[in-house]
Amino acid sequence: MNEHQVFVGIGSNIEREFHTRAAYQLLHEHFYDVVVSPVYECPALGFNGPGFYNWVAKFNTQQDIVSIYQLFKQLEAEYGRKDWYKKHCSRTMDLDLLCFDQMICQHPVVLPRAEILNRAFVLKPLVDIAPNHVHPETGCTYQQLWQAFDQASQPIKPVAFEWSTPPA
Secondary structure (H helix, E strand, O other), X not given: OOOEEEEEEEEEOOOHHHHHHHHHHHHHHHOEEEEEOOXXXXXXXXXXXXXXXXXXXXXXXXXXXXXXXXXXXXXXXXXXXXXXXXXXXXXXXXXXXXXXXOOOEOOOOOEOOOHHHHOHHHHHHHHHXXXXXXXXXXXXXXXXXXXXXXXXXXXXXXXXXXXXXXXX
16 A cells, blocks of 8 residues: 655634544544644634634655545534534534645545645644645645735744643
8 A cells, every 4th residue: 555645734712722632632532743844822713712723743654535525524513613614613623634645636626725825724733734745736845835825914822732642
């Protein structure tokens, strides 16, 4: 089986400390070589609601893209998400597949995810863990994209978040 490198964006604005820790534990239970970015706090975009905790994880897996996508939807449901049809609303746990290797596709999910290029809360954590990784469509590194990004337009604040120890 082939090994794949995957990037996932994680967010929560409902019981966000609890759900951030839960997502961290779940990623360590299901994948290996998990690397996580710092956590950032940012305001809700597109609706009135509590601020979000957002972060990005990178991991390796032999699972295919469909299996990972289905697992993320299952985990979101187990943690109370029922609103997949709503674009802008509060979330207990949001697991967004950002990149799967260098794949560019429309199904089962659009990759690379558009938010990489237009959301500070996605791009900055990517820079933190993979500054020299090349975006599949633009050919630019995440560091280059961040340097060109209008950072003042989307302020994000690092959170001093204490991760629990991953399972052995």
